[in-house]
Amino acid sequence: MNKREFHRLLLGAAGGLGLAGIAAAQTPPSATMTELAQYEGPDRLQRLADGARKEGALSIYTSAQSEDLGPLVAGYEQKYGVKANVWRAGSEKVLQRAVTEARGNRFTVDVVETNGPELESLHREKLFQAVKSPHHANLMAPAMHPHREWVGTRLNVFVQAYNTKLVKKEELPKTWDDLLHPRWKGRLGIEAEDQDWLAGVINQLGEARGIKLFKDIVQANGISVRKGHTLLTQLVSSGEVPFALTVYNYKVEQLKQKGAPIDWLTIGPGIARPNGIGVMRRAPNPHAALLFYEYELSEEGQKILAGRDFVPTNTKVDTALGKLPMKFVDASVMLDQGDKWSQLFGEIFTAKGR
Numbered sequence: 001m002n003k004r005e006f007h008r009l010l011l012g013a014a015g016g017l018g019l020a021g022i023a024a025a026q027t028p029p030s031a032t033m034t035e036l037a038q039y040e041g042p043d044r045l046q047r048l049a050d051g052a053r054k055e056g057a058l059s060i061y062t063s064a065q066s067e068d069l070g071p072l073v074a075g076y077e078q079k080y081g082v083k084a085n086v087w088r089a090g091s092e093k094v095l096q097r098a099v100t101e102a103r104g105n106r107f108t109v110d111v112v113e114t115n116g117p118e119l120e121s122l123h124r125e126k127l128f129q130a131v132k133s134p135h136h137a138n139l140m141a142p143a144m145h146p147h148r149e150w151v152g153t154r155l156n157v158f159v160q161a162y163n164t165k166l167v168k169k170e171e172l173p174k175t176w177d178d179l180l181h182p183r184w185k186g187r188l189g190i191e192a193e194d195q196d197w198l199a200g201v202i203n204q205l206g207e208a209r210g211i212k213l214f215k216d217i218v219q220a221n222g223i224s225v226r227k228g229h230t231l232l233t234q235l236v237s238s239g240e241v242p243f244a245l246t247v248y249n250y251k252v253e254q255l256k257q258k259g260a261p262i263d264w265l266t267i268g269p270g271i272a273r274p275n276g277i278g279v280m281r282r283a284p285n286p287h288a289a290l291l292f293y294e295y296e297l298s299e300e301g302q303k304i305l306a307g308r309d310f311v312p313t314n315t316k317v318d319t320a321l322g323k324l325p326m327k328f329v330d331a332s333v334m335l336d337q338g339d340k341w342s343q344l345f346g347e348i349f350t351a352k353g354r
Contacts, residue, residue, distance in 0.1 A: 033286040037131045037279065044134075045294060049080055051287025058084040058288040061098060062113040063091040064275075065230070068250075068308045069113065075304055076295045082288050091115040095122065098280075102127050107282035110289035113296075116274050116331035117196070117338075119150040124335075128278040131290065135297035135314065142328040143274050143313035152274025153296050155311040157249040157326060158197045159264040161233060166242040176205070176267055179217045188217070189224040189241035190349055191232050195341035196329045197246050198348070200271035204327065214348045225350055237262045249324075253309035272326040274313065 036048065052058070058076075062069055066088060073084045087109075089097070095118040098109060102125070112122060122128055128149035136144060136151070143152030162172065166187075173179050179188065202210035217223070224241055226232045233251045235241040237260040252264040277296055283289040295301045302312035306319050334341070 033129055033279075033281065033283060036286055036290055037129050040132055040134075045291075048287050048291040048294065052080055052082045052285070052291045055285040055288045056082060057285055058082050058292055059108055059110045059285070060084055060086045060113055060292070061094045061109050061111075062086060062088050063094050063115060063118075064088070064113060068305075068310070071308065072296060072301055072304045075301065076292055079295070080291060082291070084292070091118045094118060098122060098127065099125055102282075107280070107284060109280055110283040110285050111277055111279050111292055113153075113277045114275065115156070116152065116276065116329075117334050119276060119278050120145075120331040120335055122278060123147060123149045127280060127282075129281045129283070131279055131293060133294060133297060135294065138316050139297070139313045140315055142272070142330075143276065150276055150278035151293075151297065152276040152313045153302070154275055154305050154313060155272045155326070156275050157311055157324065158194065158200075158246050158271040158273075159249045159252065159266050161236045161244045161247045161252050161262055161264045163236050163239050163242045164261045164263050166239055172265060173267055176201075176213055176217070180220055182221070184217075184243065185221040187242040188221055188245065189226055189232055189235065189243070190245045191229050191247070192225050192227045192350070193345075194246040195338065195345045196273055196334050197271045198345050199334065199337070199341045200327050200329045201268070202344075204268060211344065211348065218348060223349055233262070249311070250309035257309075266324065269325040269327045271329060272311070273329045274331070276313075 036051075039047070060073070066086075069086065073086060076082065077084055087097075091114045094112060094114045098112055099122070101108060112119065119128075123145075130148045131151075132148070136148075139151065145151070160173075171183060198214075204210075205213065223245075226235060226241070229246070229248050230251055232241065232244050233247045233255060236244050236247065237255050239261075247264070249264055249270070252262055255262050277293055279289045279293050296305075297314060299314060299316050302314040302317040306312050306317055311319060311324075
């Protein structure tokens with residue numbers, strides 16, 4: 001079952017008072033979690049730190065690469081003396097495991113740290129705890145949601161990447177129409193599940209024009225569809241895919257700083273999707289869970305993420321990438337209109353519909 005199919009299954013279950021919603025209703029958050037999450041007194045952080053040290057453990061489910069989240073986890077462990085156990089998988093597997101465990105009344109995870117659409121799915125399944133945090137006031141608007149049950153901590157910004165040995169700067173496209181040029185035949189690549197990027201770009205271009213343009217590009221020059229943004233970025237670096245339409249800016253920056261022949265640009269505004277964190281309502285270590293939430297949103301935690309070339313959502317942490325013109329993709333829209341954009345993506349870029 002792929003990510004989009006699993007999202008649809010969850011939404012159908014929620015709409016019909018499915019098993020996950022029933023399980024959540026039967027197992028409300030503890031009084032301790034509710035009180036702690038909503039507490040706004042001046043000793044909030046101290047209370048969380050004292051309780052977290054007594055709990056002594058934290059369980060995190062994440063889709064972030066180990067080398068990216070690892071420094072943040074290490075900073076938390078060193079500062080507060082709490083040992084974190086991190087389970088990593090693709091975002092769809094993180095979502096599936098969290099929901100499956102909740103359906104079985106098994107509550108072992110404290111926080112989920114992953115992509116926006118998966119976090120929004122967990123909110124709709126009533127598995128997250130609403131949190132009041134002093135750091136919320138410093139976050140950019142797209143990072144926040146009225147329900148306050150998950151929050152964006154960093155941005156994944158879709159950019160275009162090219163191999164600097166194979167693509168000359170004077171050849172770089174300035175508009176999407178430039179990719180119709182014969183020079184791009186057999187040289188283009190795209191990630192296999194970037195429906196959210198497609199939605200953002202087509203909304204800028206206009207639906208009819210955008211769909212026709214990308215179909216014409218694929219028909220004229222072809223496109224290599226690859227699964228995984230890290231893989232696609234590595235293929236650009238190796239030269240197997242000279243130009244990629246959709247990679248994440250931070251991964252290009254990381255490879256570039258290691259001396260790889262790769263760079264990035266944006267055709268129009270960068271398409272940005274907030275990724276973030278949610279605290280489970282039935283977290284076995286509520287103090288440690290909320291403390292990690294606070295740490296990741298703090299200036300200290302956000303600077304660690306910036307050091308891994310992410311765009312942090314805390315406006316007090318300034319980065320050059322944060323000044324990039326961006327258009328944001330709303331996680332709720334992608335869940336509600338997922339079928340539409342998945343179908344269009346398949347019709348344009350994959351063998352389905354071609």
